[in-house]
Amino acid sequence: MTFGIVLLPNFTLTAFSGFVDLLRLASDEGDFSKPVRCAWTVVGESLTPVRASCGIQIQPWQTFDDAGSFDYVVVIGGLLHSGPGASDATLRFVRHAAATASTLVGICTGVFALSRAGVMDGYRVCVSWFHYWDYVARFPGVDETLLVADRLFVIDRRRISCSGGRASIDVAAAILQRHIDAATVQKALRILLVEDAQRASAPQPHPPGTKPVTHPRVKRAVHLMEQHIGRPLNLEELAERVDMSVRHLQRLFKTQTGESPLAYARRMRIRTAAWLLTDSDRTVAEIAAICGFADASHLGREFRKEFGLSPNAYRADRVRADAGSGQEPRPGFARSLT
Template identity: 70%
Template sequence: MNPAEPHPLQSPDSPSKQRIRFGIILLPNFTLTAFSGFVDLLRLSADEGDFSKPVRCSWSVIGETLAPVRASCGIEIAPWETFECAEPFDYIVVVGGLLHAGPAASETTLAFIRRAAASEATLVGICTGVFSLMRAGVLGGHRICVSWFHYWDFIERFPSVNEEALVADRMFVIDRRRITCSGGRASIDVAAAILLRHFETATVQKALRILLVDELHKDDAPQPHPPGLAPATHPKIKRAILLMEQHVGRPLPLDLSPRQLERLFKAQTGKAPQAYAKQVRLRTAAWLLTSSDKTVADIASSCGFSDASHLGREFRKQFGLPPIMYREQRGTVAAQARHELIYDETFPGRARAI
């Protein structure tokens, strides 16, 4: 089959009567919300009434062994079957979570993902599950959705990735037999988008109503705005802000005229788009100073400043001290905060290490 062609089970024009099979891989420290939201929509869409039987679709939690996998909140879920014993699936769903605590996906898990990619299965990466798909080498030539929160983590871990293929301003991306999702509540939206390819709309809408979800987000819906800057409610401005985060220091592909953008930005944030973009660039520079060992010159270049002196002048206006001093003062605090997070996640029953 030509990889550019849609999988037969993915045609939105002809819902299939065949039961759709989902294999779900839980990575260490996975996010429980992302997993439960996805599975609950499958469960409620699979059967008539309130029986939750796997009639229209089935799902199985699969793993390298049957040893329980711990979620980031401490709850443990044991796989139902191992990779070796699992039947073929139409969708392989990889659910991730915390990046900086605990082990990553094992080589056995990555090998299973590669085998699934060589079959006709569609691969789905939810939350940081997309990192494991990338490690497995199965996302080449595809657009990739990542949470804005993990955008720079992704760039740092995969420096050779084509940044034009990265999408951090949408809830999820469907690109042929690869589906990537930012995580959280968006796992419900991506599950609905998948099921709508196979089931009648009323079936999926019923499941959403039971979950008290009154608005289904499509793949072009913007992710919630990053913290630290004034929120916006207009969807075009939300998307513009997220694009500023994603394309720091580069021109933005916005579908608004300059006059319309200026008017909407001032109405939504109280700032002109240029001033808002500068704040985004400076906040990104501050984050890089405390979370990376890049030089000030490198940070200036990656954040759209002409040189280190230009960054230094603007940085002092914003933060009241030069970049080097900011790094010295805040770097120690950031390192301590990361230590506390890892300590809490590794030893949930103990007091904070402060």
């Protein structure tokens, strides 16, 4: 198997490293990392290094003109709103690969480049829940029945799209299991300390406290709420963005969730704040800003309504619960409580 990997400007390093490392570990025995079962090449318009979103730069090994054909062409994206996107040369390379026997793989926002190249028409497209509305805005004619934002990845004939992050390991495992024995892939996963690869049908992790919804317009509204946790949309903005009247949106939300849109959004923000209190060392003021509250006092009032405790008391209770269970306190919590 041969893999040609295209890195877009501001690509996500985790998505790249997770995908390549599983190829590397499954390709050879022992600790030699030789391209025995599969080979991978980073290709680009030129040999100029491509900057990841974290600042690390990767230099392509070959240019598009010098690269041969590949069994899989993998396009890895990242930040959408910072710097240039896929170049015209990249889009031409993608179209050329689509005309051959290559399978095209879009990881993270790499699928945006595949769609820009016009090679995703009629195929299902998997995007992160966080970028669902970005995709709809950039490709307004998309058939939304083909747009998937609740699964880790989608394999549709010779098109594969992946939501990104750690799911790049899962999609690499799914590809490898098409060609080599499952025991070899499982061994590679264990070396990466991944217990087992997730299936494509596994749900994407969503912000805590959200209730599942099925109506496509309500799903879009929920995705917008998730994207705008730090700057909540008002009801009129939300209804306009999903092309519905306020009253219709309210009725659908009540039917789907038993709550009004504003109550649903408030609960989402509160639950996200609770998760950040127990899984980060951020201050209450920082969490209030992240979750769209005016200040720490505003968060405190809303938090007491939901949990009957102040944010600091809630965090302290969780620290004590961890100590009682024998777990080590989460880093930074002692500092946050002083």
